[in-house]
Amino acid sequence: MTSDVDAIVVGSGPIGTAVARRLAESNLQVLILEAGAAITNPPGSHLRNRPEVQNDPDGYFATVARHVTAPPELPGAIDATLLGGQGVLWTNNCPRAADFELPDVLSADDWNHWYNDAENVLGVVQQPTDDSKTGKSVCRRLDENLTAAGRSIRGLPFSGRELAAESIYYNAPADILAEASDEVRQRITLQPDTTATRLVHSGDRVTAVQIKGPGSAESRIEAPLVILSGGAIATPRLLYVSGIRPDALGRGFSCHSLLFAQIVLEEDLAAARGEKDISPRYWIPPTRQAPWHLQVMRDTCPLPASEAVDNPHRLLEFQGFVAVESRDENAMLITDDGGMEFRFSLSDNDRSRMKAMQADVEQLAALLGPWRKGCEPTWVPSGSHLMGTCRMDSSRGPGVVDREGRVHGFANLYLGTIGLLPTPISVNPTLTALALMLRTCSEIVRR
Numbered sequence: 001m002t003s004d005v006d007a008i009v010v011g012s013g014p015i016g017t018a019v020a021r022r023l024a025e026s027n028l029q030v031l032i033l034e035a036g037a038a039i040t041n042p043p044g045s046h047l048r049n050r051p052e053v054q055n056d057p058d059g060y061f062a063t064v065a066r067h068v069t070a071p072p073e074l075p076g077a078i079d080a081t082l083l084g085g086q087g088v089l090w091t092n093n094c095p096r097a098a099d100f101e102l103p104d105v106l107s108a109d110d111w112n113h114w115y116n117d118a119e120n121v122l123g124v125v126q127q128p129t130d131d132s133k134t135g136k137s138v139c140r141r142l143d144e145n146l147t148a149a150g151r152s153i154r155g156l157p158f159s160g161r162e163l164a165a166e167s168i169y170y171n172a173p174a175d176i177l178a179e180a181s182d183e184v185r186q187r188i189t190l191q192p193d194t195t196a197t198r199l200v201h202s203g204d205r206v207t208a209v210q211i212k213g214p215g216s217a218e219s220r221i222e223a224p225l226v227i228l229s230g231g232a233i234a235t236p237r238l239l240y241v242s243g244i245r246p247d248a249l250g251r252g253f254s255c256h257s258l259l260f261a262q263i264v265l266e267e268d269l270a271a272a273r274g275e276k277d278i279s280p281r282y283w284i285p286p287t288r289q290a291p292w293h294l295q296v297m298r299d300t301c302p303l304p305a306s307e308a309v310d311n312p313h314r315l316l317e318f319q320g321f322v323a324v325e326s327r328d329e330n331a332m333l334i335t336d337d338g339g340m341e342f343r344f345s346l347s348d349n350d351r352s353r354m355k356a357m358q359a360d361v362e363q364l365a366a367l368l369g370p371w372r373k374g375c376e377p378t379w380v381p382s383g384s385h386l387m388g389t390c391r392m393d394s395s396r397g398p399g400v401v402d403r404e405g406r407v408h409g410f411a412n413l414y415l416g417t418i419g420l421l422p423t424p425i426s427v428n429p430t431l432t433a434l435a436l437m438l439r440t441c442s443e444i445v446r447r
Helices: 014-025 057-065 108-122 133-148 173-178 231-241 348-365 430-446
Strands: 007-010 030-033 158-163 167-170 188-191 195-202 205-212 219-221 226-228 254-264 281-284 293-297 315-323 331-334 340-343 384-387 413-415
Touching: 007 014, 014 030, 014 108, 014 173, 014 188, 014 430, 108 430, 133 281, 133 293, 133 348, 195 231, 226 231, 231 331, 231 384, 254 348, 293 348, 315 348
Parallel strands: 007 030, 007 226, 030 188, 226 413
Antiparallel strands: 158 167, 195 205, 205 219, 254 315, 254 384, 281 293, 293 315, 331 340
C-alpha cells in the first residue's frame, strides 16, 4: 500500500507524539501507528486527571495494572499498548540527569539546549507545588541535614500544572498535540488499533511497515522515513523480528531498583485537617557521594497500609531510585516469533548502593515522623524504567543506533525511546530520552 505520508512513527507515547509534532512543524506529513485503543476521553489524555483517580491516589497502581503487561523476570518493566502509550499512565516527573550521569553523546551545552527544548514540548513546570504549606515545612526540616552533606531538596520538575482546586493537572500526549497549531495538527494522522508487525527493508532502507488491524489481514504502508517509539520492549522486539539484529540489541540494559515508603508527618509539619493545601512534590537530586534519586512527596503508595490517618496532609512518601549497572549479563533475548526472555541479576555494586540509599531514606524520614504501619521501606519488583535495550553509541561501545539516533546500516530508520539511553541514569528517563530524540529530529530535517 502506497501512502502520501512523509514519515511513519510507531508508538503514540510522549516521545512518539512529540516526534510527530516536531516533524509536522517542519511541513512533513506524519502517520502515528498505535497498537492499542483509547482508554481516556479525550483520547490520549491522562488517566490521573479523572476525579475518581485523584480522589483515591493509592488505588492508582491497581488501575494501571489493568492496562499494562510485564515480563515475569522483570515485573517492574511494564509495557502498554493503548492510545497515548504509557503517556496516559506515567508519573510525569521530569528531572534532568546529573552532569556526572549524563551519557557522553552530547556536549554539556548541547545537553542544556535539548533539555530546554524537551521541557518546553512536555510543558514542564520546575516548581509544580511551590505553594504547598506542608512541603515548605518538610523542606525546612530536611534542608539543614542535606546542606551539610552538600545536597539539596527542591521542587520536582513536572509535566503539567497546578490547578486552583489544590490539585495538579497531568499532561499527556493529547496535550502535546493540543499545543501545536491547527496547521501542524492537520499534518498528523493518528491510527489506533494498528500493530506494526514487521519492517520491510531492502539494502539500507526500510521500504514499508507491515501492519495488522483488529481482525484484519496484514498489509503494508510505505513511507520514506520510519521512527520507532514503541517503548524499551516493543521497539527492540520489532527490530529483531524484522531481521534487524545488531550485536547490542537487548544486551546490557539498565533499570531502576525502586524503594517505596510512607510516613506520618509530625503534626506541626503538616497543614491542619480540612485546610486547603496542595500535596508536596519535591526531590533530592543525586550526587557523587549519594548517587541515587529521592522523591519526597504525597503522590501514590502501593504498600498495604494498616493504620488509619485522619489528616491526609500528614501522609508523605519517599520514593528512591537506584540505577542498576549496565552489564552484558543483563539481556533481553528475543526469538524469531517475538517471544522474549529476560536474564537479570543485581551486581554487588547495585546491592551496595541499594543498602546505602535505604539507610539514607531511613535517616531522613526519622527527621519528619514515623513510618505508617504497613508502609515501611519496601523494594518493589525489579525492572522499573527499563533503559538501554536498543542503546545509542557511546564511549561504552557501539550500540544499536548512532549518535544521531539512526539504526546502524539504515539511512531512514530511527529510534525514539528510553531504550536508547546508553548508560544508567538515576532519574526518571523520559525527559532525557526526549532531549536526544528532539536532536535527532533536527538531524532528520537537516538531511
